Amino acid sequence: MRFFDGIMLVWRNLLRRKSRTFLTALGVAIGTAAIVGMIALAIGLKENAIKSFDNFQDLTVLDVYPGWRETAGPEQMIKLTEKSVAEIKKIPGVVGVMPQMGLYTNVEVQMGRMVGDSMQVIGVDASEAENFGFELEEGSFLSGAKNEAVISYLVPDYMYQKQRNSRKNKEEENYYMDPFGEDTFNKPRLDMVNKTLNLTLTRYTGENNFETRTFKVRVKGMLKEGKGQWGPTIYLPMDLVQEMNRWLGNTGSDTERNRGKNQAEYETLQVKVASRTEVQQVVDGIKALGYQTWSPMEAIEEINSFFNVVQLILGGIGAISLLVASIGIMNTMFMSILERTREIGIMKVLGATIPNIREMFLLESGLIGFLGGLSGLAVGYIFVTLVNMAPQSGLFDMTGEEIGKIAVIPPWLVAFALGFSIFIGVISGLLPAHRAAKISPLQALRQE
Amino acid sequence: MTGSIEIYDLKHTFKLGKVDVPVLHGINLQVKPGEFVALCGASGSGKSTLLNLVGGLAKPTQGKIVVNDTDITSLNENQLCIFRQKNLGFIFQSYNLIPSLTALENVELTLIFAGIPPKERKEKAQAFLELVGLADRMHHKPNELSGGQQQRVSIARALVNNPSVVLADEPTGNLDSRNGQEIMNLMRKINREGKRTFLVVTHDLSLAKLADRIIFLRDGLVVEEVVA
Numbered sequence: 147m148r149f150f151d152g153i154m155l156v157w158r159n160l161l162r163r164k165s166r167t168f169l170t171a172l173g174v175a176i177g178t179a180a181i182v183g184m185i186a187l188a189i190g191l192k193e194n195a196i197k198s199f200d201n202f203q204d205l206t207v208l209d210v211y212p213g214w215r216e217t218a219g220p221e222q223m224i225k226l227t228e229k230s231v232a233e234i235k236k237i238p239g240v241v242g243v244m245p246q247m248g249l250y251t252n253v254e255v256q257m258g259r260m261v262g263d264s265m266q267v268i269g270v271d272a273s274e275a276e277n278f279g280f281e282l283e284e285g286s287f288l289s290g291a292k293n294e295a296v297i298s299y300l301v302p303d304y305m306y307q308k309q310r311n312s313r314k315n316k317e318e319e320n321y322y323m324d325p326f327g328e329d330t331f332n333k334p335r336l337d338m339v340n341k342t343l344n345l346t347l348t349r350y351t352g353e354n355n356f357e358t359r360t361f362k363v364r365v366k367g368m369l370k371e372g373k374g375q376w377g378p379t380i381y382l383p384m385d386l387v388q389e390m391n392r393w394l395g396n397t398g399s400d401t402e403r404n405r406g407k408n409q410a411e412y413e414t415l416q417v418k419v420a421s422r423t424e425v426q427q428v429v430d431g432i433k434a435l436g437y438q439t440w441s442p443m444e445a446i447e448e449i450n451s452f453f454n455v456v457q458l459i460l461g462g463i464g465a466i467s468l469l470v471a472s473i474g475i476m477n478t479m480f481m482s483i484l485e486r487t488r489e490i491g492i493m494k495v496l497g498a499t500i501p502n503i504r505e506m507f508l509l510e511s512g513l514i515g516f517l518g519g520l521s522g523l524a525v526g527y528i529f530v531t532l533v534n535m536a537p538q539s540g541l542f543d544m545t546g547e548e549i550g551k552i553a554v555i556p557p558w559l560v561a562f563a564l565g566f567s568i569f570i571g572v573i574s575g576l577l578p579a580h581r582a583a584k585i586s587p588l589q590a591l592r593q594e
Numbered sequence: 595m596t597g598s599i600e601i602y603d604l605k606h607t608f609k610l611g612k613v614d615v616p617v618l619h620g621i622n623l624q625v626k627p628g629e630f631v632a633l634c635g636a637s638g639s640g641k642s643t644l645l646n647l648v649g650g651l652a653k654p655t656q657g658k659i660v661v662n663d664t665d666i667t668s669l670n671e672n673q674l675c676i677f678r679q680k681n682l683g684f685i686f687q688s689y690n691l692i693p694s695l696t697a698l699e700n701v702e703l704t705l706i707f708a709g710i711p712p713k714e715r716k717e718k719a720q721a722f723l724e725l726v727g728l729a730d731r732m733h734h735k736p737n738e739l740s741g742g743q744q745q746r747v748s749i750a751r752a753l754v755n756n757p758s759v760v761l762a763d764e765p766t767g768n769l770d771s772r773n774g775q776e777i778m779n780l781m782r783k784i785n786r787e788g789k790r791t792f793l794v795v796t797h798d799l800s801l802a803k804l805a806d807r808i809i810f811l812r813d814g815l816v817v818e819e820v821v822a
Contacts, residue, residue, distance in 0.1 A: 147707050147709055148707055148709055148711075149704075151706045151712070155706070158695075159694070229820060232596065319735060363656070417802070477685070488690075489692055492690045492692060493703070493707070494675060494678075495649070495651065495684050495690075495708045496678070496703060496704045497673060497675060497676070497679025497680070497704055497708060497755065498679075498707045499675040499676055499679070499707070500671060500672045501672070502675075502707055556674045580627050586651075586652075587651050588646055588651040588652050591651075591686070591690065
């Protein structure tokens, strides 16, 4: 018997008992729809969670902190030094290592009549900027000269005009500038590249006396908007920030000692990894060296495993309904054999072989499964579309840019749903088909 | 030899619950290729059982049946299915057409199991329906056909796979005498033209007289042979 002929014969049999076929397939459809809907939901939620993470920061950049060596005595610090940089660079997958040092005070930034505060100042090793894939909106990277700066894209937005009659408006002078306020969007962006900034630090000298010192830096460039840029940040050469910290008196005793050894000690190192797949390996490598680090990939792994469990549970609920559907198919097939015993007998007399008969019944139950799976998939699609149309309050991702879909049906799920429903159909048909094949033609023909 | 039937010392016992009911008590019979043989006897004489055993629809308790030089008593069930497909045609008293299929499709069914491609299948089925005089009834379902017409469809179905042996169990039993006569004549014609062996069970002597040979059974034994 040719496969297509078998399908045609089976199809006509199913059409003969339309309502029974419909009801049996409906069982499969409900099961399939449940599985598809549930898994689509789990996948959608997972994708959303990961996507928000992804937009949140560059997943290939790791922050490395000094580590603690556990010894018998008091814990010993494993400092971040030039040696650490060299060590970490040797780990496969590491593209660049950028030492960083923060400034521990508020800096007043002034450019002409514009001022700004609450900006982060970070000292960096400028030579690595390009390895990190930083892109400039304008200007150039730090050249290595001392009094230079690169600003993040948000810095101009945080600059505001100092009030002229400062006496009168003294209270308002330092009001918190809302960066997303109406003013910000209406006024043209301040051009800061190739201008000179005055960075003024203030230190307490005791007895309510304050002392200020102003550092002049030239803005060489401005970074493009991008991942991992949180707010207004001014990047300065490492040396300059070290000098500022010394002046502020924030230099810890360790640093004092290190200066004697002529070896800089860093607060953090930023490590750029070539690709996401290598992140875990680099994290492990860095941890093995004794430093502390944390990768957003670890969080994503956790999200993944959490949602895999959710997926399993939701899929399992659907699977139970498919199991019930499979019992329905079996029942229908046994009924069908009882009704068609005589017909099966005739077919055997006409030369249908035992595999022919078995094949016909397996095709029939498989086709019921397929029809159910197909309509279940359609229902699943409708469900997913409706869910995604629902008001999505609270499902903006963290950057607020994109609204993620709540439920997603990837191609593999379509294939899985169809394959699984056919599989369920065929499995449910095994026993009935075996029984049909065993029918004795003579006894079948005697039956009226 | 193609179309030959040889039966040696055939015994068969039915089991009805715990009671054994012997039906055939040792039958010996030779049918030559192309011969038209009628099996006659009262009901319960074992003629239908004999026919079913020759068709491989049941296994005899004892004895040997050789059809087309094949000992069918040694075949397993699936081999019997294939043997029937290639060598045998069946005609039943109650036609045994499949009600959901048209006349043409009923005839095609045999060829479907033989794996014949659709076009060839259709041509053959049409040719045999024309042969039995049903060219204008091909697309009717069995319940839209008269008894005689249904039996013609079943004859076409029995012939379409080109069997060398045709087994008919009371083919005229459900028909009036005129239709019965026509069906018998049709089978005789096909027997002569196609050189196919026919083994026909009937209790109607007037029809049996058309055969080359009439074999009378009584209580599971051959009691008389009449050569027409």
